[in-house]
Amino acid sequence: MTGKLYLIPTTLGDTEPLEVMPISVKKVIEQIDVYIVENEKSARRFIKKISPKKSQPDLQIMLLDKYAEEIETRQYLNACKEGINVGLLSEAGVPAVADPGASIVKLAHENNIQVVPLVGPSSILMAIMSSGMNGQNFAFNGYLPIDKGERKKAIKELEKLSKDKNQSQIFIETPYRNEKMFADLKTTLSPTTNLCIAADITLPTEFIKTMSVQNWKRQTPDLHKKPAIFIIQK
Structure with missing residues (x-):
């Protein structure tokens, strides 16, 4: 056997x-x-x-x-x-x-x-579950480019894809670069685009929040060295 x-x-x-x-x-x-x-x-x-x-x-x-x-x-x-x-x-x-x-x-x-x-925690699925975004049509995009210009270009492309297909766009970043990613998202995305940040999922320090980019500009979550999932939907 x-x-x-x-x-x-x-x-x-x-x-x-x-x-x-x-x-x-x-x-x-x-x-x-x-x-x-x-x-x-x-x-x-x-x-x-x-x-x-x-x-x-x-x-x-x-x-x-x-x-x-x-x-x-x-x-x-x-x-x-x-x-x-x-x-x-x-x-x-x-x-x-x-x-x-x-x-x-x-x-x-x-x-x-x-x-x-076997059944166990998946940060990607748990993030989309708790985001309030489209869980019927979503895409996981892995890591975005490290180069700042290429990363901003990728962010705009995902935002357009999200609008055109009504599709939630999920991606991740190396924990020590989370803050740079967050800064680029705030300056690159449209103010009305929704952004979910889900960090430290299943841990006592778990943080999951979805709101417009315009509202995110007034908040600075502590993402330093924390595993995080980012989701956008236009």
Whole structure:
């Protein structure tokens, strides 16, 4: 019998795992000893937190990062072919969504390995849920350009796309550049465009607010080094 590939979510910050995800995640982790992860240290810390009695020395950890060669990662699911279940563990949130792992999931499908997604927090979905914007038609755009001119051009293009398609436009930024992004949004977007900022989702410091750019110009939320989701809709 072929093993399964379990897509295992993690917390979005330092919260108790079972406060934001079902007991089924704990049960799966207690059964699996082979993991594909982005960062070994944080993965072991999460596994220990959700399953304190699990033997850490027994864990087999394979790294999924930009340095991993394709020929190497193609061996990561060999355990499944031997009947052993494997866990693909996200760094934060759910695997393969704004997170590495899609190549492993694709490989599983190519090899007729059953893929089992587990329920857990996704900052993207939780942000659109709580934004009051169009949840029937939305697009996730990942990171915008770092160059200031290119970033402002991208912001205007997303604003136009939002108006033309009645589509919520979602994007993210590296936490230490959030304040620069916020400044560019205020100066680039139309005053009547709605902007949602959702930061530190599921944490005690959670901040989610939607209002017009005109009103945002009178507020300065603390976004420094906080994971944040930005959504605009014209």
